[in-house]
Amino acid sequence: MIVIRTDTGITKLKSWEEVESRPNYMSNHTPNDAKLLSISGYYKFEGKPISCSLSSCHTAHGKGYLVRLSDGKEINIGHKCGKDLFEVEFETMTKDFRDFANGEEYKAVILQAKGLTRQWMDALDTMLDAPGGAKWANAHLRTLTTRFANTAVMKSLTDMKRNRSPHIMVNRKLTNKWEIEQRQATNPGMTWEEACWVRESSGTINGLPALYLENDLQELFIKQAKRNIEEIDNFDILKMPLSQLRTMSKQANDIPILLERCEQALQIAIQFLRPANLRGLRRVISKPDENEQFINYLKELESK
Secondary structure (H helix, E strand, O other): OEEEEEOOEEEEEOOHHHHHOOOOEOOOEOOOOOOEEEEEEEEEOOOOOEEOOEOOOOOEEOEEEEEEEOOOOEEEEOHHHHHHHHOHHHHHHHHHHHHHHHHHHHHHHHHHHHOOHHHHHHHHHHHHHOOOOHHHHHHHHHHHHHHOOOOHHHHHHHHHHHHOOOEEEEEEEOOOHHHHHHHHHHOOOOOHHHHOEEEEEEEEOOOHHHHOHHHOHHHHHHHHHHHHHHHHHHOOOOOOOHHHHHHHHHHHHHHHHHHHHHHHHHHHHHHHOOHHHHHHHHHHOOOHHHHHHHHHHHHHHHOO
């Protein structure tokens, strides 16, 4: 990697031969009393060290800087030689150069993302507004948690979510006297009535992670994806400091991953909301009115 500072930003050279062909570049030079004028570039090579231009050094190193000197020459130099020869001035200039180069890289990422915001927003809106999409799924998940609050259905789902287990647990009464006695024998403090009952799985629910906080559709689609895309679209790269350029660059790079998370969360929610999937929860219901209410909810899901 070779990065050169220009009047309009940065440019990347493809080979060291391009550096060697620069008009004032010297691969072997004695600066004498020449002063450091500026840092003109940075290079880094994996497994291909470049010899230092200083005639007193010529140590090969994998990374370093191109610097302009007051004698009109441009040389490449490693960090140690630069610090020894030019002291604090070299440290200050290299930091300024790194900040400038990083800022230009961040701007390039953000500008590229700005060209994709309409495409990203269209993809998001398609997932949100399609029949059986994220708006539909989010509404029915909210209905489930509010309409069935304090019911056997929600108690069962809450337990499943807390345990991160898809099993629908129900109570079954034992009728075999020997089984009851064996339970009491292994649990001395258990009464006969307590020993009569066991808790066991009566089936499983697919897509249970739809209820997990990290898959909240409102959070993913609106508070994260939609907001982040709008922030990129409105971001002014010419007015922001390096710290904000860095943050927005990362945000831009993360959008494809965030959209993928949205798609995955939506598919999980669709899987969870299938009436055939949720029908097994009727096994935990004992009250007729609650059973009827839940049947009506399943019918609503079928009519999407």
